[in-house]
Amino acid sequence: MEENLKPDYKKISLTQRIPTLTHGDFHLSESSAISEYLEETYPAPDYPAVYPQDMHLKAKARQIQAWIRSDFMSIREERSTEVVFCRPSDTRLSEAAKIETVKLFAAADILLKERAANLFNE
Numbered sequence: 326m327e328e329n330l331k332p333d334y335k336k337i338s339l340t341q342r343i344p345t346l347t348h349g350d351f352h353l354s355e356s357s358a359i360s361e362y363l364e365e366t367y368p369a370p371d372y373p374a375v376y377p378q379d380m381h382l383k384a385k386a387r388q389i390q391a392w393i394r395s396d397f398m399s400i401r402e403e404r405s406t407e408v409v410f411c412r413p414s415d416t417r418l419s420e421a422a423k424i425e426t427v428k429l430f431a432a433a434d435i436l437l438k439e440r441a442a443n444l445f446n447e
Contacts, residue, residue, distance in 0.1 A: 343406045377445040
């Protein structure tokens with residue numbers, strides 16, 4: 326049984342999904358919720374920023390997060406976080422997932438500058 330499906334994991338993760346952040350006795354699942362929590366709990370300049378400081382770039386980052394969360398369903402089903410973190414898959418992507426992958430990589434090519442350290446180069 327995968328760790329996130331075990332009874333003890335249910336106690337810390339409402340969604341039973343990976344990743345789940347544990348911070349003291351506080352537990353939080355879902356990547357966007359975790360990143361926003363970290364950004365607010367450990368604000369820049371004391372800690373490295375999770376999001377860009379410029380409000381327009383921060384909005385763009387959140388737009389990209391929302392887009393990835395709401396689109397790419399075939400990729401998400403065929404390569405869930407369980408596949409990424411727990412058990413790799415040898416199964417080939419479906420045609421729908423391949424089309425989504427092309428769309429995702431095309432966006433990455435537009436958004437990522439050559440040799441950039443991160444998405445917004447901050």
